[in-house]
Amino acid sequence: MRVKIDASLAYNFAQPADVLLSLEAIRSDDQTIVSDRLAALPESGLKLAEGPERLGRRRWLEAEGDVTISYTALVDVSRRPLSIAGLLVPARRDLPYDVISYLLPSRYCEAEKLSSFAEEAFSGAVGGDLVLNMADWIFENFEYAPGSSNETTTATDTFLMRRGVCRDFAHTLISFCRAMGVPARMVSAYAPAIDPPDFHAVVEVWLDHAWHLIDPTRLSREEELVRIAIGRDATDISFMTIFGAAELRDQRVAVEVVAGNG
Template sequence: MTTLAIIATLNYHLPQAADVLLAVEAIPMADQRLLADLLKVKGDCSPLTTIEGMDGLGRRTWLHAEGRIDIVYTATVAIDRAPMAIAGLDTVPHAELPPAYIQYLMPSRYCPSDRHENFVTTRFDGKSKGDRILQMADWIYTNIEYAPGFSGTGSTATDTFISHRGVCRDFAHLLIAFARAADVPARMVSCYGLGIDPPDFHAVVEVYLEGRWHLIDPTRLAPEEHLVRIAVGRDATDISFMTIFGTANLISQSVKVEESGAGSGDTSS
């Protein structure tokens, strides 16, 4: 078991009043137990309103604000998760998929999986779907250069496939597109990760094999057993840590994740 201490700090200025949707809180799950967490927002804003996250996991928070807002999220999370092991695993029949997961077979805004079906069919030949996902992840790690600042917020999996460059969200989008092209349900996951360099919000992938979701990080910046999930969704559209319905100017932003000696505690929010 690994216990992580997390501090995320977001400082923004909103020139006009705007609605803001935050997704920065760790999801309480069986393999990542929240020992303590607290979200604080300082500035000229409305009371916070929380809503359920996608697939019923975690929560997101609405606020209405103007001017400077200072957001601080702190958490202590105990992770009890085995290393990723999907070799030999297969998908369940489509008709047995939970209805909410059917969308993760389909192309989405940043993951146009239909454009990659020919490449996936001819390039990856593992005996099981899990074997093929591992081949896809190896191909991406080998062939895509991790290049901060190269891609933009509008970059799709196809753009990354062509340019062979990107950051964590681009690596995740490409693996999702490949997986869906092979009829494997795949969703994007925002997370905190131990050892991410430079420290920031991180994006990885979950694939649905043999009735459960399995984490996989195609960048290999952090082992899956050192990741803390924040939000899940079809692609970057659904997992953004901060969605602003208006305009905002970044003042500063930081994410810090360290191992903690904490062993127990109460969750607060």
């Protein structure tokens, strides 16, 4: 299916600031970029940040005063609906080098603090069935509550509050997965079904030697998601990291499925 993306961010920077943007769709086997354009007004050179682009195309922006950043894209997504039941986790010694870090705790995903609960609540299932059980538990026990968390909220905080937004649901599922030996990472995405429209956060799990998307909020369909960035937790996938101070003036994200590749 073809997904159309139109995002616009307007900020005021009282002092010069360096900004790291992560707004562009990733090129991968299951999503092909038909066209896309990232721009900033006033015009400013957008410098590509060096690094593995399969984890996200990040760009540096030098910002001062009123700045508007826009991203438009058409992306063809060729991904099957979620189907991980029966899939297994490879032995740890067989994991690729770049997958091993997604077994470890991180800033927002404190797997070690939730391991006792996970082991007691989810023992018996393995692999994809285990992941589905954990995602079901989160969906059934958490309230999706905008404004209930902030940039300091960790998976442990969310677990205790039993409420949060997409990043909180994702952090908790990632923490459960890592506690139970399933490599898991966080993904920022454009999602057609989100209402009100916004950037979305979901999870990828490593099963049968491949990454598989899953949305614990159930607000989106995995086969429609357009990945933006991938990392250990929200630290790595922020759509905008500002080294300085800024005031948000306006933010708009429009994502829709359109006629295209079928």
